Amino acid sequence: MTTDPDDSEPGPDSVMPARVQSVDRALRLLEVVAATAPRGETVTTLAARxxxxRATAWRxxxxxxxxxxxxxxxxxxRYRIGLAMIRMSASAGYDGLVRRTRHVLERVSEQTGETADLAVVGRHGVTYVGEVAPPSVMAINWVAREVPxxxxxxxxAFLAWLPPDEARGLLDLPLPRYTDTTVTDPDVLMAELDGIREQGYAECxxxxxxxxxGVSAPILTVDARPLGVFSIWGPVSRVPVTRFAELGPIAVEAAAEVRTALQG
Incomplete structure (x- = not known):
């Protein structure tokens, strides 16, 4: 029985190749497919990105x-992430993600004196997975909660970095009113998203x-789509509207730092 040289185990002194091109391309395709969720994209567009x-991408x-x-x-x-990938992602959980980014949450909470939160993007919205609050503050714990x-x-912050038709499609109409300041008109909300993109962060x-x-900034993929959101919030007595201009840029910087941590 002959042994395929490609199936043999490398020896202790072997030098492993830096990457396998076909695997690298397949993983890159997966990343781009994930970045186009939930709408997905065609093979032609995926190949170009x-x-x-196109033939290689199709295979x-x-x-x-x-x-x-x-x-x-x-x-x-259009191609979208499949169930096998979703199952693998679920089995990994968010523990690793939170561990790799907790130092950012802790630093921002200490710097601002407020609660710092990390949320991840799901199929239909965002869910909080990490949170650090100041020791002296009794704060609501938002971890594992999906928010309107x-x-x-x-x-x-999530909606603002999606294509407008995709963002509008995720809205659960009619928009419920929670307080006197809740925006319930979809057209008014879509106009607000334009200003959020220009400003770089969202306000509530x-x-x-x-x-x-509070304020929030998106954690963006290489294709400038939202992968997650970094938030800073607190009671109005400590986080009035006048603090938004101070806290917004901090959230933007923290979101960029989280993205770097996730890539490392």
Whole structure:
């Protein structure tokens, strides 16, 4: 029986190659497919974004689809993340992500004297996975809670960096009113998202809970889509609207630091 040299184990002095091109391309395709969620994208667009030819992308996507890592919508021919990838992600949990970014949460909470939160993007919205509050502050714990997109700075920071039609499609109409300041008109909200993108961070002045104010900045992928959101919030007595201009840039810087930590 002959042994395929490609199947042999490397010796202790062997030098492993830096990367396998086909695997590298497949993983890059997965990253871009994930970045286009929940709408997905066609093979032509995915190939262009990954800078590979369409035939290669089609073969790689076919292999990924056979393993359940991506799925193709037969009506639109758009590829989205498959159930196998979702199961693997769920099994990993968020513990590793929170560990790698907790130092940022702790530093920002100490710097501002307020609560710092990390939220991740899911199929239909954002969910808090990490939080650090000042020791002397009795704060509501938001971890594991999914928040309404239109009534929080976290949700608006997520929506603002999506294509407008995709953002509008995620809104649960009619928009419920939680407080006197909740925006319930979709057109008014969409106009607000334009200003949020220009400013770089979102604000919330008691739109979900009357006494809770805060700011949030998106954690963006290489394709400038929201992967998560970094938030700073507190009671209106400590986080009035006049502090938003101070806290907003801190949230933007922290979001960029989290992105770097996740890439490391």
């Amino acid at each position: 990954c800078e590979i030819n 790689l996507l076919g292999t990924l689809e056979a393993r359940g890592l991506v799925e193709r919508d037969p009506n639109t021919n 997109l239109h009534a929080t700075s976290t949700g608006k 002045a008691g739109e979900l809970e009357p006494a809770l104010y």
